[in-house]
Amino acid sequence: MKKKTILGLSIFAVFLLVYAQMAVSTAPNRINAAAGPTKTTQSKSLHESVPSAPGKTVRLEDMQADLTITAWDRNEIVIEGSVEVGNSNPEMLTEFLAGTKLSIEPSGDRFSVKLHTPFESRQKKGTGSLSGALRNFLRSGKFNFSFSARLDVHVPSDQSLVVNNSFGNIKLSGVNGRHDIRNDSGEVRVEGCGGTLSLRNSFAAANVVHFKGPATVDNKSGDVILEEISGGAEVRNSFKSVRFGKIGAALIIKSESADVIGSDVAGDCRIASSFKVIDVRGIQGRLEVRGESSEVTVDNVKKDVVIESSFKPVKVTNVQGGLRVISESAAVTAGDIAGEARIKSSFNEISAARVHGSVTIDGESCAVNLREIDGDAAIASSFKEVSASNIGGTLDIKSQSAKVIATDIKKATSIASSFNSIEVRRAGRNVKVEGESSSVLIEEAAGNVDVQNSFKYVILRQTSGSIRVVGDSSGVEVSQIRMLPKGSTIDIRTSFKPIIIALPKDADVAVSAKTEYGKIHSDYPVYLGGEDLRPAVEAGKGTIPVRLETSADITIKKEL
C-alpha cells in the first residue's frame, strides 16, 4: 500500500475523532429541530421545587405527559421537565411556551402539581399574557398545535401520590404511601414502592413489581404484571394477559378473554377469565377458577380446588384438599388429589389417578379412566369406555352403551351398562352387573355375584359366593368356582341359550335343572321330574341349592 494512502486514511481517522470530540463537548441543547417544511418545534425546560415532609400527598392531575416519580432522601419535592410544542408559526410557539408554566401549589398536607398551558385559557376571554392572535387561533379549534411534556418528579420516600394522566407513560419507584394512579393509553410501572396501591390504566401495560402492601389494578385492554406483592392483590382487565408471581396474601383476578398465568400465592386465589389459557401453580390457600372456553392447568394447591370451565382441557395435579370440576365438553385430567374428587364433563375423556378420597364422575359421552382411588368411586357416563382399576372402596358404574372394565376393586362392585361388554376382575366383595345386550365376564369375585343381562354371554370364573344370573337369551358359563360357602346359592335362569356349569367336586350341592327344549348333560345322576315330565335333574340332598333353567341345553360338570 502506498504511503500516501495510509497517510490519507490516518488524516481521515483523526478528522473523525475530532468531530466526535466536538460532539461530546457540546452540551445538549433546547431543540430547534427544524422540522419539515410545515412544522417547527420549540421546547422549554421546567423546574420547580418546594419543601415537603413525610406523609404528605402529591397530586398530579389532568396531566398529559410522561411522568417519572422517584423517591429520594430529601424533604423536598423537585420537578424538572420539559414541554415541547410544534406548529408552523415559530412566533406563536414562542408565545405559547411563554404562557406555559409549572406550579406546585401547597394546600394543607397536599401539593398540587399543575402544568398550565394556553390551551386552558383558549376559552377565556379578556386579557392575558397571550396575544389576541394566539388566543383567537386557539379558540378557532382549527389548529395544528402539538404538545408533548415530560416531568421528572422527585419526592420524599414517604409520600402519597394521586396521579391522573393520559397519553403518557408513568414510572413510579421507591415511594411509600397511599397511591392512587389513573392513566389512559400509556404504560405504568410501579417498582419498589409500598403502602397501598390503586392503579387504573387502559390500553397499555401495567407493571407492579416489589410492592409492600395490597395492590388493586384495573387495566382495560392492557397487560398486567404483578411480581412480589407482599399484600393481597386484585386485578381486573380484559383482552390482554395477566401474569403474577409471589403474591403475599389473597389474589383475585377478574379477566375476560385473557391469559392468566402465575404462581406462588400465599393465600386463597380466585381467577376468572375466558377463551384463553389459565395456568396457576403453587397456591397456599383455596383455589377457584372460572374459565369459559379456557384451557386450565392447576398444580400444587394446598387446599380445595374448584374449577368451572368448558370446551378446553382441564388438568389438575397435586391438590392437598378436595377437587371439584364442573366442565362441559372438556377433557379433564386429575392426579394426586388428597381429598375427594368430583368431576363433571361431557364429550371428552375424564381421567383421575391417585385420589386419596372418593371419586364421583358425571361424564355424558365421556370415556372415563380411574386408577388408584383410595375411597369409593361412582361413575355415571355413556357411550364411551369406562375403565376403573385399583379402587380401594366400592365401585358404582352407571353407564349406557359403554364398554366397562373394572379390575382390583376392594369392596362391592355395581355396574350397569348396555350394548357393550362388561368385565370385572378381582373384586373383593359382591359384584352386581346389569348389562342389557352386554356380554359379561366376571373373574375372581370374592363375594356374591348377581348378573342380569340379555342376548350376550355371561362367563363367571373363580367365584367365591352365591351366583345369580338372570339372562334373556344369554348363554351362561360358570367354572372354576373357588368356594361355595354355607348358605350360598346358585340360581341361573336364562332362555334360548345354553347353561354350562362346572361345580366343585366336593361341593355340598342340591342341583335342579330344567329345560324346555334342550338336553341336559350331567355328571350328576338325572331324575325326571316336574309336572310335564320334561327332563330335569334333581341331584343330591346337599345344603347348597343349585337351580338351572333355560329352554336350551344344560351341562352340569363336576370339576375334579
Place this chain on the structure above:
Amino acid sequence: MSLKKFDDYEKGREQEALEARLQAEIDSLKTPISAPHLWKRIEAMLRKEETAARSRPEARTAAYSTRPARLLRKWFILVPASALVLIGILLALFLGLGQRGTPSGILAGDALQKIELKEREYVQAVDELEKKARPKMAAMDLEMVSLYRDKLETIDAQIRRCREALASNPANAHIRRYMLAALQDKRQTLAELLAYD
C-alpha cells in the same frame, strides 16, 4: 565609458563567470558510456530473465518468499490505520446520535405525514375486513359473536379517544403511536374473526 556601458560590461563578466562554473560542474560529471543500443539490450535482458524465472519453480518460490515479509509490514501499518478509521466512524455515529438527546415527543412534518399515511392504510384495510366480517359474525354462535363484538367495541372506543386527542394535538408522537396500535389491534381482531372456524 558611460554608466550604461559599464553596467553592461559588469553583467557580461558575471555571465561569463557563471558559465565557467557551469562548465566545471559538467566536466566533473562522469562521462556517460557510449551505448547506442543500450535500451534495446536492457529490454532483451529483462525478457530473458522473465522467461528463465517462469521455467524455474524454485525461482518463483524464491520470489514469493519475500512476500510474507512485505505483507507483514503492510499489515502492521494497514490494521492500525483501519482500526483508527473504524473507531472514528463509530464514535462519530454514536455521539452524533447521542447528540440528539431525548427523542422528540412531536412528529416533524415528514414523519407526521408518514404516520398519517400509515393510518389511512390501516383504516382502509380495517374497512375492507369489516365488510367481510359482518356476514361471518351473523353466522357465528352467540357466545363468539358476543366476545368479538365486545372486543371490537372496546377498540373502537380507544380509536375514538385517540382521534379526539389528536384533534387538538395532531403531531404528538405518543398519541399517534397508540392510535396506530389500536388500528393494528382492530385489524388483527377482524382477521382472527375471519379465520375462526
